[in-house]
Structures are given as C-alpha cells and as structure tokens.
Amino acid sequence: MKKYLAIALALVIALSLVACSAPAGQPAAPAAPADPAQPAQPADPAAPAADASAIKIGVILVHDENSGYDYAHIEGVKAAQAALGIPDSQVIFKYNIPEDETCFDTAIDLAQQGCTIVFSDSYGHQSYMMQAAVEEPDVTFVACTGDTAAFEPVDNVANVFPYTFESRYVSGVVAGLKLKELLDAGTATDPYVGYVGAYPYAEVVSGYTAFFLGIQSIVPEAHMDVQYTNSWYDPTAEAEAANALIARGCVIIGQHADSTGAPSAVQAQLDAGKVAYSVGYNIDMQSAAPTAALTSAQNNWAVLYTATLAKALNGEAIPKDYAAGYSDDAVMISALGASVAAGTAEKVAEVEAAIKAGTLNVFDTSTYTVGGETVTTFLALDTDGDWVGDTGEAISDGIFHESTLRSAPYFGLRIDGITELN
Amino acid sequence: MTKQKKEPLVRISKRTSGLPTWKAWGIRVAALAASLVVCALVIYAIVKMNPLKVYGAMFEGAFGTNKRIWVTIRDTMMLLCIAIGLAPAFKMRFWNIGAEGQILVGGIASAACMIYLSKTVTTLPLMLLMLALSIVAGAIWGFIPGLFKAKWNTNETLFTLMMNYIAIQMCAYFVALWENPFGSNTVGVINPQTRIGWFPKLLGQDYMLNVIIVLTLTVGMFIYLRYSKQGYEIAVVGESENTARYAAINVRKVIMRTMAISGAVCGIAGFLAVSGASHTISVSTAGGRGFTAIIVAWLAKFNTFVMILISALLIFLDKGSIEIASRYNLSNHVSNMLTGIILFFILGSEFFINYQVKFHHGSKREARA
Numbered sequence: 001m002k003k004y005l006a007i008a009l010a011l012v013i014a015l016s017l018v019a020c021s022a023p024a025g026q027p028a029a030p031a032a033p034a035d036p037a038q039p040a041q042p043a044d045p046a047a048p049a050a051d052a053s054a055i056k057i058g059v060i061l062v063h064d065e066n067s068g069y070d071y072a073h074i075e076g077v078k079a080a081q082a083a084l085g086i087p088d089s090q091v092i093f094k095y096n097i098p099e100d101e102t103c104f105d106t107a108i109d110l111a112q113q114g115c116t117i118v119f120s121d122s123y124g125h126q127s128y129m130m131q132a133a134v135e136e137p138d139v140t141f142v143a144c145t146g147d148t149a150a151f152e153p154v155d156n157v158a159n160v161f162p163y164t165f166e167s168r169y170v171s172g173v174v175a176g177l178k179l180k181e182l183l184d185a186g187t188a189t190d191p192y193v194g195y196v197g198a199y200p201y202a203e204v205v206s207g208y209t210a211f212f213l214g215i216q217s218i219v220p221e222a223h224m225d226v227q228y229t230n231s232w233y234d235p236t237a238e239a240e241a242a243n244a245l246i247a248r249g250c251v252i253i254g255q256h257a258d259s260t261g262a263p264s265a266v267q268a269q270l271d272a273g274k275v276a277y278s279v280g281y282n283i284d285m286q287s288a289a290p291t292a293a294l295t296s297a298q299n300n301w302a303v304l305y306t307a308t309l310a311k312a313l314n315g316e317a318i319p320k321d322y323a324a325g326y327s328d329d330a331v332m333i334s335a336l337g338a339s340v341a342a343g344t345a346e347k348v349a350e351v352e353a354a355i356k357a358g359t360l361n362v363f364d365t366s367t368y369t370v371g372g373e374t375v376t377t378f379l380a381l382d383t384d385g386d387w388v389g390d391t392g393e394a395i396s397d398g399i400f401h402e403s404t405l406r407s408a409p410y411f412g413l414r415i416d417g418i419t420e421l422n
Numbered sequence: 423m424t425k426q427k428k429e430p431l432v433r434i435s436k437r438t439s440g441l442p443t444w445k446a447w448g449i450r451v452a453a454l455a456a457s458l459v460v461c462a463l464v465i466y467a468i469v470k471m472n473p474l475k476v477y478g479a480m481f482e483g484a485f486g487t488n489k490r491i492w493v494t495i496r497d498t499m500m501l502l503c504i505a506i507g508l509a510p511a512f513k514m515r516f517w518n519i520g521a522e523g524q525i526l527v528g529g530i531a532s533a534a535c536m537i538y539l540s541k542t543v544t545t546l547p548l549m550l551l552m553l554a555l556s557i558v559a560g561a562i563w564g565f566i567p568g569l570f571k572a573k574w575n576t577n578e579t580l581f582t583l584m585m586n587y588i589a590i591q592m593c594a595y596f597v598a599l600w601e602n603p604f605g606s607n608t609v610g611v612i613n614p615q616t617r618i619g620w621f622p623k624l625l626g627q628d629y630m631l632n633v634i635i636v637l638t639l640t641v642g643m644f645i646y647l648r649y650s651k652q653g654y655e656i657a658v659v660g661e662s663e664n665t666a667r668y669a670a671i672n673v674r675k676v677i678m679r680t681m682a683i684s685g686a687v688c689g690i691a692g693f694l695a696v697s698g699a700s701h702t703i704s705v706s707t708a709g710g711r712g713f714t715a716i717i718v719a720w721l722a723k724f725n726t727f728v729m730i731l732i733s734a735l736l737i738f739l740d741k742g743s744i745e746i747a748s749r750y751n752l753s754n755h756v757s758n759m760l761t762g763i764i765l766f767f768i769l770g771s772e773f774f775i776n777y778q779v780k781f782h783h784g785s786k787r788e789a790r791a
Contacts, residue, residue: 064747094748098709099608101700105493112487127610127702153615199607230607 052086055117055312058110060103060129062122064095067233068283069258073121073144076301083306084313099124107132111139117312119144119305122232123203126159133157140318142308144301145203147408149320150381158318160304161407163325165210166355167297168254169362171279171333172214173351174295174344175252178277179219181341182251187275191222194245196255196262198232200420206402206411207256210362211279211297212418215252217351217367225250226420235261242266246276252294254279260288267292277339284334296334303330323407326355363400368415375400380410433780446775450768457767461760469752476746483745484738494734494741496629499636500694501733502726504715506636506643507687509724510680511564512716513647515660516571520582521712523589524563524685526705528556528692530596533703536612536619536696537600548619553693560689561682563589568681572674586712593705600703609702621698632698639687644726656680688712721768739764 059077063070074093081091092113094106103125110118111132117140120129126146133141133154142158143149149159175193182188193215197204208226215222227245229237238261242253246269253276255262266278267289278289280296303324311318324330336344354360365375378400381392392405402411414420441449462473484494504521511518535543535552543551567581602610613619624630647653655676658666666673695707714736722728743757 092748093751094744096744096747098706100702100704100706100709105489108489109487109493112489124608124610127608127614131611131614 052084052313053090055086055090055309056113056115057086057091057309058107058113058115058118059091059093060097060106060110060118060120060125061093061095062097062099062125063233067258069232070095070121072282072299073119073301076303076305077119079302080305080309083302084309086309086313097125099128101128103128104131107141108135111136115139117142117309117318121145130154130157140312142318144304145408147406147410150406155320158308158320158322159407160308160322161403161409162299162301162304162330163323163403164297164299164331165206165362165402165409165411166325167299167331167333168207168210169214170348170351170355171254171295171297172211173217173347174214174333174336174340175211175254175277175279176215176218176222177341177344177347178294178339179215179222179252182275183219188251190249190251191219192249193222193224193252193254194242194248194250195224195226196238196241196245196253196257197226197228198257199230200228202410202412203408204228204256205414206409207297208254208418209368209411209413209415211254212415213362213367214351216417222417224418226418228420228422229257231257233258235259235264238262239265242278243269246274251275252277252279255281258282260285263289263293280334286335286337289337291337291339293337294340295336298332298334300330300332303328321407323403326352327358361399363402363411365395365398365400368417370413370415372416375413378413380405431782433782435778435780437776437778441775449774450771453767453771453774454764457764460767461763464759464763465756469750469756471750476750477742479746479749480738480742483743483749484741486745490741492627492629494737496632496699497740498730498733498737499629499632500691500699501711501715501718501737502729503636503639503691503694504688504711505718505722505729505733506639506726507560507684507691508715508719509643509684509722509726509729510647510653510656511684512719513660513724514656514677514680516568516677516681516684517579518564518567518582518681518684519579519713519716520563520567520585520685521688521691521715522708522710523582523586523712524560524688525692525695525708525712526586526589526593527559527563528689529696529703529707530593530692531555531559531689532619532693532696533596533600533609533612536701540613540616540618545618545622549621549697552619552697553690556689556693557686558689560692561686564685564688565678565682568678571681572677590705593703593707597704608704611701612703613701619697620701629698632694635690635694635698639690640726640730643687647724647726652676652679717765717769721772735764735768 061070061073065071065074077091092110092115094110097103097106099122103120107118107129119142121144123145126143126148129141129143130148130152133152133156137154137156140156140158142160144160146159149157179191179193183191193212195208195211197208212224225245225248227241229241231237238255238257238259242262242265245253246266253262253266263278263280263285266276269276270292276292277294278285278292279294282298283296285293285296304322307324308318308322333348351360376395378394379389379392380394382389394401394405394410400411403409465471465473465476483490485491504525508518508521532552535548535555539548563585567578567585570576570581571578597607597609600609601607621628621631647656655666655671658669658671659673659676663673692707696703700707718729718732718736721732739761743761746752747757
C-alpha cells in the first residue's frame with residue numbers, strides 16, 4: 001500500500017506543478033485608433049524639477065519579462081525613470097500577479113510600502129485597482145488599458161492607453177502594399193485577409209478595423225475574416241486560428257493576441273509553399289517568422305509612463321484618462337521585414353507624416369460603411385452599467401474620434417467587408 | 423566455486439513497528455532544516471546572494487505587515503479548507519483529484535447568488551443561501567464520481583479529473599454570461615460598491631470569518647474522522663473493502679456518502695474563494711489549489727490539525743517567493759526551485775519515517791568466507 005502512496009504522491013506533485021505553472025491570467029493587449037485632430041499632451045520629460053524621492057512607484061505586472069507585452073511595460077517604466085531621474089530604489093515591480101484578489105492585495109501592499117503611485121498593466125487588474133483606490137485614498141492607482149476610471153466614485157484613479165489603432169492602421173498599409181504586390185503578380189487572386197483576435201470587444205474591434213482600413217487604403221476591394229481565440233495569450237490557439245484562416249484562402253494574417261503563435265504558423269505555411277504573410281503585434285516578429293513577418297504594430301509605453309510620472313513628480317493632478325499616439329511617439333511599427341513590397345518604407349513615412357499632421361484620420365467615416373450606410377452618430381460612453389453607450393457622441397465633422405472621450409478604445413462598430421467567424 | 427549470495431550495501435526494510443511520534447517529527451524537522459541548507463547553497467551558487475537575507479525577505483513577504491499576515495492567513499485557510507475536504511476521500515483510498523472542479527461549482531453557485539440576488543435578499547440570508555448552495559453544488563460534483571464508482575466501479579482518478587474539465591468549461595460559460603464589461607471575458611469584482619455577498623468584517627478583520635469557518639471545519643472533520651462511526655467506516659473501507667463487507671459495512675453507501683461530504687467541503691472552499699476573498703469568479707478561481715491540497719492532506723496523514731502547519735508552510739513559500747522575486751529581481755523560476763527543493767525533502771522524509779535504511783558493513787568479511 002505504501003508503494004501506491006509513494007506513486008500517488010509523485011503524481012500529485014507532478015499535477016500540482018503543472019497546475020502551478022498554468023498561465024495565471026491574460027494580459028490585456030491595447031489597441032486603439034487615434035484622433036490626430038486633437039493632439040495629445042506632449043510627454044515632456046526633460047525637466048525633473050521636483051525631488052525624485054518624493055514619489056515611489058509600484059508596478060503590477062500580469063506576467064514577467066518573458067512576455068512581450070509585460071516586457072514592453074517594464075522597459076517603459078525604466079525609460080521613464082531614466083528620463084525623470086527616478087532611482088531604482090523608488091520603484092517596486094511585482095511580477096506574475098494574476099487578475100484576482102492577489103492584485104488587490106498587492107496594490108494595498110505597495111501602498112503600505114510607501115508607493116505614491118501604483119500602475120497595473122493588464123485589463124483584468126482594473127477592478128481590483130479601483131477597489132484598492134477606495135481603501136488608500138492618498139495613493140494614485142493607474143490601470144493601464146482600463147476603461148472605468150472616469151466613472152469611479154473616487155478621484156485617485158486613472159487609465160492610460162496608447163492610440164494603438166494608429167500603428168495598426170500603418171501596419172495595415174504595409175499589409176495592403178504586400179497584398180497589392182501579390183495581386184499584381186498573380187500570386188494571389190482574392191484580396192482575402194485574416195485576423196487572429198483575442199476577444200470580441202471594443203479594444204480588439206477598434207484594432208482590426210484600423211488594420212483593415214489601412215489595407216483598404218491600398219486595396220479597396222480587400223475583405224477580411226476575424227477568428228477569435230478568447231485568450232490574450234495562447235500560442236496554440238493563435239497558431240490554429242492562423243492555419244484555419246490560411247486554409248480559407250487568406251494571404252495576410254494580422255493579429256491582436258500576445259504570442260508568436262500566429263506568425264510561427266504563417267512562416268510554416270509559407271515554407272510549405274502557401275502564400276501567407278504575417279503582421280504581428282507588440283514585438284518584432286522577425287525572429288519567429290523571418291520571411292513571413294512584414295511588420296508589427298507596437299506601443300511605446302515609455303511615453304505614457306513618462307508623461308504620467310512627470311505629472312506625479314510635479315504634483316499635478318493625474319488626468320483620469322490619458323492617451324497618446326504617433327504625434328507623441330507613443331505608437332510605432334517595428335522594422336520592416338524582408339518580404340515587404342517595394343516602396344513600402346516611403347509609403348509608411350508618408351502615412352505616418354499625414355497622421356502626425358492630422359490630415360489623415362484613421363476612422364474617417366467616408367472610408368467605411370455599416371450595413372451599406374455611412375455612420376453619422378455613435379454614443380461611446382456607458383454610464384448606467386449595461387455596456388451600451390448612452391452618452392458621448394464620438395462622431396463629428398465626418399470623423400469617428402477614437403480614444404478622445406476616454407483613453408480606452410470604444411470603436412465597436414462592425415463595418416462592411418469584415419466578417420467575424422466566431 | 424561456491425555461489426555466495428552477496429548482501430547489498432544498503433538494505434531498505436519497512437518499519438514494522440511505527441516510529442514514535444517524536445522521532446517521526448524529528449525526522450521531518452531535520453528534513454526541513456536540510457532542505458533550507460540545500461536551498462541556501464543553491465541561492466549562493468546561482469545568484470551569489472546571502473541566503474539569510476533571502477530567507478529574511480521571504481519571511482517579510484509573508485508576515486512583514488499586518489495586511490500581509492492576514493493575506494497569508496486567508497490563503498492558508500483556503501488551502502486548508504480544500505485539504506480538509508479531500509481528507510475523508512483519500513482516507514477511504516478514493517483518489518479524489520477533482521477538488522478543482524468541486525471548488526469551481528461551489529464558487530459558481532456563490533457568484534450566481536451575488537449577481538442575481540443582490541437587490542432582493544439581505545446580507546445574512548444571502549450568505550446562508552450562498553453557503554448552502556455551494557455545499558449542494560460541491561456535494562453533487564463529488565457525489566457523481568462516487569455514484570459511478572459505487573455502482574459500476576469506474577476509475578475514480580480519471581473520473582474526478584474529467585469532472586474538473588467539465589467544471590472549468592461550465593465556469594467559462596458563466597464567465598462569458600456574466601462578463602463585465604461585455605467581451606472582456608472577466609467578471610470583475612462583483613458588487614464593488616455595495617459589497618453585497620462579501621464576507622463582513624469581524625473583529626475589525628476582513629478575513630476573520632474565513633478563519634472561523636475553516637477552523638470549525640478543521641475541528642469538525644477531525645472529530646468526524648477520528649471518533650464517529652462513519653469516520654471508522656471510512657477507515658475500514660480504505661484499508662480493505664473485503665474487511666468492510668465482512669463487517670457488514672455498506673461499502674457503496676460509504677463511498678457515495680463520503681464523496682458527497684468531500685465535495686461539499688470543497689464547495690465551501692469555492693464559497694470562501696468567491697465571497698471571502700476574490701469577490702469574483704473566473705476559471706482560475708481554484709487556481710491549482712485543488713491539487714496542492716492533495717499534498718497537504720497526504721503529508722498530514724489526514725490529521726486536520728497537522729494540515730494547518732503544512733498549509734501554512736506552503737503558503738509561506740508562495741508569499742515568500744513573490745517577495746524575493748520583487749525585491750531581488752529573482753525570476754519566479756528561482757523561487758519555484760526553492761519550493762521544489764523544500765517539498766522534495768519534506769516528501770522524502772516520509773520515506774525515512776516509513777522505511778528503515780541499513781548500511782551493510784559485513785560484506786568484506788562475507789567475501790572472505
């Protein structure tokens with residue numbers, strides 16, 4: 001009998017280790033289009049006038065530096081530290097904090113360790129951050145990629161979000177040029193694009209719509225299918241979704257999910273003789289897909305952290321919502337891959353300049369239709385908790401102003417030409 | 423040439439008369455001490471840091487502030503509750519590895535009450551209803567594999583494991599149903615402003631009620647297993663079903679009843695997790711603790727008071743590792759290594775408690791003979 005006990009114990013340990021190492025949560029991945037008409041506040045680093053020791057920073061991360069998404073946040077905070085002269089002793093990183101009461105405990109714990117401002121990097125942390133803000137009124141809690149700060153009953157909370165929709169639009173232009181090249185060469189006959197999305201909510205919808213509009217600016221007849229994985233980070237599901245889309249005939253695969261699953265799958269298909277190219281997110285995907293990766297839409301969190309911390313240092317109020325895009329260098333695309341079409345770099349520079357200048361609006365309502373009609377009104381904000389917008393007109397002057405009424409994206413329209421498969 | 427049967431250098435034999443308690447505990451403490459020494463060597467060899475400082479940081483991570491102490495206590499109570507639930511099943515040699523699922527269904531029941539009844543039912547009846555429903559949900563989830571085992575002799579290990587996945591899928595369904603905001607796939611904190619369905623503060627402490635409930639269960643389960651007739655039946659069925667039958671014990675009934683009880687206590691753990699700690703529900707509400715608790719139950723030999731110590735040790739390691747990861751920038755892999763080393767030694771100590779190891783010194787003499 002004892003022998004069985006020993007075997008059972010060994011099994012138990014194995015199981016519990018597996019259970020422990022299971023993914024703890026999903027990092028929220030940002031995505032949002034920009035409103036060039038209203039340039040965001042510049043992230044003025046330069047002047048670390050105030051005493052850097054007056055603030056202490058806590059950072060709650062859903063994973064550690066091994067996740068591209070969290071790595072971007074860690075680097076962002078470090079860059080902000082360098083810009084503002086904040087020593088390492090004034091910053092506490094908390095890694096692998098799941099999106100449950102652990103986040104609340106950690107936020108309170110950071111406050112008790114003397115932190116004056118606490119950041120969290122994942123969407124699911126938000127409600128715990130807001131809960132902590134009620135208990136620690138003297139500390140500012142910033143939920144990156146969150147969306148409820150404006151409606152919280154307390155003032156010491158904030159949300160920040162980059163205009164990821166701008167970089168997605170630009171990455172869409174890169175994809176569109178490649179698509180045009182394939183069509184012109186006869187390598188592809190159908191301008192069919194696929195997109196691996198995480199969850200069917202506004203952040204993702206806003207992102208894939210911007211990507212699609214970028215493609216359509218080059219290839220107007222393009223059409224796109226979206227396959228959801230229902231996870232922010234699931235390499236297997238993302239790879240399967242990419243394979244399914246390629247099997248349907250897609251020749252470009254975009255993504256709003258945090259792993260290299262889709263680019264790796266696309267590279268394997270390309271190597272097997274299919275026509276398939278990948279547009280990634282968060283990190284440069286060329287190591288995962290050397291010839292299939294065209295570019296990736298990226299966020300430069302350093303700009304957002306620097307701007308927010310500069311305000312904290314100077315004793316200014318932290319706005320409840322803060323978003324920034326190309327004009328502040330808060331978003332960008334990664335280095336162009338080996339397979340991009342000729343002339344891509346020039347076109348990208350042109351589009352980026354137009355976005356910065358405010359002459360190009362990603363969600364210009366003349367460029368898309370919903371149910372065959374041009375959209376003229378959209379209420380972006382929900383105040384009664386039913387998740388249907390009841391206030392905040394987002395459309396004016398023929399432009400859908402994304403991420404201006406609040407930092408988190410709210411473009412939830414399903415435009416013509418895009419099909420959600422699940 | 424005469425064939426000489428060589429005696430092995432090391433001989434391992436089962437201890438026939440169990441070790442006296444003090445000796446057994448001596449071995450365990452020695453194992454713990456040895457594991458700390460090995461960990462210290464690893465820390466020094468790999469990260470070149472003073473191990474005592476690292477241990478000090480771990481201690482501060484678990485007990486450094488009042489808040490941390492209470493979080494450590496809360497998580498200890500949660501793990502303890504699950505281990506208490508598993509104890510009767512494992513004592514019966516029924517391999518219930520389905521605690522994860524039983525916790526989740528209990529948690530789903532509690533969360534449903536918090537979401538749907540927050541406007542109609544007042545706090546006290548709501549709490550009692552949540553408790554009752556989580557018990558029922560957990561009991562059903564435990565009873566089903568018990569029933570199949572009793573009636574058709576199905577393999578309970580696989581059955582309870584599969585029930586976990588059903589519970590996880592059910593939970594995913596409810597998370598999608600209750601998600602807040604729409605499409606985010608998280609439920610978020612339930613009733614954040616009104617705090618309806620949350621454990622109330624007792625004696626000024628948020629988690630005092632968790633402690634009271636779990637310690638009541640600790641004492642109750644100890645008495646049940648040690649002194650009640652049903653507890654005796656469980657022990658007999660666990661030792662030998664044939665003996666149990668011979669003693670006119672209805673084995674099937676005992677299996678089903680015990681599994682319902684086991685599931686029910688795990689259901690309470692789900693209630694604690696949702697109402698007493700996270701105030702939300704997700705597929706990670708159980709978070710692997712249903713498996714970790716199996717170690718707790720086994721190491722404690724189903725003695726619920728010993729489980730308190732072991733739960734506290736595991737939670738301490740967990741909290742400590744988070745602290746050293748943050749303070750010294752050691753990745754979680756280092757703290758996982760330390761936890762692994764400590765568990766290895768503790769589990770290994772059971773071997774020396776159950777078996778005698780004799781080194782043979784007479785081999786040379788025999789070779790000459």
